[in-house]
Each structure stands twice: as structure tokens, then as C-alpha cells.
């Protein structure tokens with residue numbers, strides 16, 4: 262079975278017509294084509310399709326979000342002349358750990374503090390799921406909520422020994438870009454109140470400036486790209 266045939270299986274979940282309507286077929290196609298074009302080593306393309314399929318069964322909102330984050334972060338990476346392939350796959354996998362959390366906690370309802378504590382575990386869960394297979398992607402999944410104050414997930418102490426400073430720098434940069442794109446997408450599609458410690462009532466620009474004070478150029482560029490996509 263070729264990659265496209267495997268991917269097409271996600272089009273037949275038993276979802277409501279509204280759910281199917283909300284599914285972004287355009288992004289699905291774009292993401293599939295990029296997965297194929299990048300043709301990563303080590304079966305990362307198959308793993309990406311598997312994860313998107315799994316998300317599509319019970320966590321379709323997370324799947325849509327992961328696709329948008331991957332596409333947004335990739336575009337920003339291209340403009341920055343970064344490794345857009347690594348960024349794209351980090352975006353696809355960043356919320357893989359949400360597969361370990363009940364889907365109803367992501368459907369837009371208000372959640373309790375206890376439920377939020379459970380949701381926050383998805384970063385570490387994602388790292389654990391990926392670390393033996395794709396270390397860089399795993400670290401980005403574990404770090405995507407750790408790149409701002411009051412964040413959560415992995416710490417520098419969790420980095421495996423022996424990584425070069427250059428590699429660590431690259432992982433932190435990609436994690437920051439994914440974190441910014443994650444925040445932008447979550448904010449633009451958010452229906453519930455903020456729980457990340459930033460001040461309620463701030464504009465998106467204000468919130469991002471507060472969360473990522475050292476990355477204003479990336480924030481500005483990511484906002485520009487995101488708004489152009491709307």
C-alpha cells in the first residue's frame with residue numbers, strides 16, 4: 262500500500278457531518294504532499310502519517326491544529342532559512358502526547374485545574390513516545406511548552422549527554438518556533454480561557470511579547486505569515 266492509500270484511510274472515520282465539514286481537506290492534502298516530498302530518513306514519513314491517522318480518529322481537532330502548526334512553522338522556517346524539514350516534522354509531532362489524554366479535554370469546553378494538570382503531561386508523554394526513534398523530534402515535543410516562563414515539560418537536564426552545542430541550539434530554536442506557532446494557532450482558534458499565566462485581555466501581540474521577550478523577530482514574522490494565511 263502506498264503512502265497516499267494509507268493516508269486516505271483517515272477520511273472514513275465515523276464522525277458527524279459537521280466534523281467532516283470542519284476537517285480541513287486542503288491542509289490534509291498539503292501536509293501529505295510535503296511528507297512525501299521531504300522523504301525523511303528512518304521511516305519518519307510513515308510515523309507522521311500514523312500519528313495523524315491516530316489523531317484523526319479521536320482527536321481530530323488536535324490533528325487539524327498539528328497540521329496548521331507544521332505548515333505555519335515550516336513557512337516561517339523557510340523565510341528564516343532554517344531547516345524547514347526538521348521544523349515541519351517537529352510541528353506535526355509536537356502534540357503527539359495528547360493521544361494519552363481524553364479527547365473531550367480538547368473540545369473547547371472549560372476544564373478544571375486538575376484536568377489541566379493532566380493535559381500538561383502531554384509534553385513529557387510526547388518525548389517518551391518518540392525518544393528511542395527520533396531524538397530531535399522527541400526533544401521538540403517535550404520542549405514546546407517549556408520555551409517560556411511558567412511553561413512546562415522537559416528541562417535542560419533532560420537532554421541526553423553527548424549532544425553538541427550546535428545540535429542543542431538547533432533543538433531549542435526549533436522548539437521556540439514551534440512554541441510560537443503553537444500559541445498563535447491555539448489563540449486564533451481558542452474558545453476557552455487562557456491558562457498559561459499570561460495576562461487576560463492582552464492582544465495576541467501583547468501576549469506573545471510577554472511570553473517570548475527574546476524572540477520578537479520570530480514572533481513578528483510568524484504573526485505576519487499566520488495572518489496572511491487567514
Ligand SMILES: [Fe+2]
Pocket residue numbers: 355356383405406443
Ligand atoms: Fe502542546
Ligand SMILES: [Fe+2]
Pocket residue numbers: 326330355356443
Ligand atoms: Fe499544540
